[in-house]
Structures are given as C-alpha cells and as structure tokens.
Amino acid sequence: DIQMTQSPSSLSASVGDRVTITCRASQSISTYLNWYQQKPGKAPKVLIYGASSLWSGVPSRFRGSGSGTDFTLTISSLQPEDVATYYCQQSDSNFRTFGPGTKVEIK
Amino acid sequence: QVQMVESGGGVVQPGRSLRLSCEASGFTFSNYGMHWVRQAPGKGLEWVAVIWYDGSNKYYADSVKGRFTASRDNSRNTLYLQMDSLRVEDTAVYYCAGYQSHVAGAFDPWGQGTLVTVSS
Numbered sequence: 400d401i402q403m404t405q406s407p408s409s410l411s412a413s414v415g416d417r418v419t420i421t422c423r424a425s426q427s428i429s430t431y432l433n434w435y436q437q438k439p440g441k442a443p444k445v446l447i448y449g450a451s452s453l454w455s456g457v458p459s460r461f462r463g464s465g466s467g468t469d470f471t472l473t474i475s476s477l478q479p480e481d482v483a484t485y486y487c488q489q490s491d492s493n494f495r496t497f498g499p500g501t502k503v504e505i506k
Numbered sequence: 507q508v509q510m511v512e513s514g515g516g517v518v519q520p521g522r523s524l525r526l527s528c529e530a531s532g533f534t535f536s537n538y539g540m541h542w543v544r545q546a547p548g549k550g551l552e553w554v555a556v557i558w559y560d561g562s563n564k565y566y567a568d569s570v571k572g573r574f575t576a577s578r579d580n581s582r583n584t585l586y587l588q589m590d591s592l593r594v595e596d597t598a599v600y601y602c603a604g605y606q607s608h609v610a611g612a613f614d615p616w617g618q619g620t621l622v623t624v625s626s
Binding site: 400430431432433435437442443444445448449450452454484486488490493494495496497498499500 | 541543550551552553556563565567568601603605609610611612613614616617618619
C-alpha cells in the first residue's frame with residue numbers, strides 16, 4: 400500500500416500569515432493527490448484535487464502544488480475560519496490512503 | 507441539493523454485526539464510485555472500502571478485509587456496508603463519500619457520518 404506522511408503534525412500561526420503543509424507519498428503517485436479540510440464534528444471537505452486544481456467554491460488563498468512523491472498545500476493568508484485539520488490523500492491506487500493530518504490553529 | 511444521509515450506527519457487542527446505509531439524493535448516484543471512510547475518536551481519517559459505480563469491483567483495507575462487505579443498490583440510490591465480526595478497534599464515525607475519476611478521484615460529496623461503538 401502507498402503510505403502518506405505529512406508535516407508538521409500541528410502548527411500555530413497568526414491571521415494573515417502564509418502557511419505551508421507538506422505531504423509525501425511512499426512511491427510516485429503522479430498528481431493523484433487531494434487535500435481535505437476537516438473542522439471538529441464535521442465531515443471533511445475537498446479543497447484541492449489532482450495536486451493543484453482548486454475545488455469549486457474553495458477560496459483562492461488555498462493552493463496546491465507538487466507531483467511524484469512531494470506535495471504542498473499553501474494558505475496564502477491564514478483566516479480565522481481556516482482553523483481545522485488538513486489531510487492529504489492519494490488516489491493513484493484503488494487502496495486509497497490518507498496522511499495523518501495537520502492541525503492548524505491561530506496564534 | 508446534493509446530500510448523502512447515513513444510518514445504521516449504534517452500540518454493538520464485539521463479534522456481532524451491523525449494517526450501515528448511505529442514501530444519496532440530488533445527484534446521479536449511479537455515476538459515482540463510492541467509498542467508506544472511518545475516523546476513530548480523536549484520530550485521523552482511515553480509508554475502509556471502495557465500490558465502483560456499477561458494483562463490479564470492490565477493494566478493502568487490510569484492517570477490514572474478510573469482515574466488511576460493501577454493496578450498492580443503484581435503483582434505491584443507496585450504499586451499504588455490512589460489518590461482521592466487529593472488534594473494539596472498529597469503533598469510529600463512518601462516512602460514505604462519492605468520487606468521480608475526472609476530478610482525480612477526490613471524495614465529494616460526503617455524508618454526515620454515523621457513529622459505531624463496539625463495546626461489551
């Protein structure tokens with residue numbers, strides 16, 4: 400199975416800061432990488448699909464990049480409503496796997 | 507509007523069975539492959555199973571293989587997860603989620619989740 404790792408596991412940043420989360424796959428997955436945001440008690444929501452495409456309705460401050468094994472989610476200007484846990488997920492294999500998550504808080 | 511409503515969760519003893527349902531509305535269910543994803547209390551997301559849009563293929567995580575069975579009834583716009591030989595470690599919120607290949611298989615839409623508690 401393809402293993403996914405994320406770093407950092409948590410971060411605290413100020414409103415307006417640029418935030419970067421990285422995700423690494425254990426083998427090349429081309430651009431079959433998706434990012435999700437999950438707020439407490441809610442189902443996850445997709446932010447980015449295909450490594451860099453913005454899902455409909457998602458604010459443009461969210462940006463994804465990368466290919467192969469290394470990927471990045473960037474929030475260009477952190478907003479209070481962005482407090483959540485972020486997960487990467489590979490869709491290269493039928494056996495989908497998620498990263499362990501990155502919890503984002505406001506300083 | 508697009509919606510998926512899960513049901514069937516509850517408290518069950520180890521070794522017993524439970525069947526979850528996920529009823530879709532507001533979109534063409536038969537055009538979507540469907541996944542089950544779970545989240546243990548305070549933990550991250552764990553992929554459980556996938557069933558193709560027509561039910562022709564199914565794949566399972568090693569942790570549930572041989573115990574869980576995904577199925578669907580496209581005439582009823584409903585997805586199922588039959589969970590047998592339940593273990594304490596199966597305790598989690600279970601989500602159903604749809605996907606389509608043309609958006610890199612991203613999971614959308616999602617259900618609201620249903621809690622399964624396995625405890626004696």
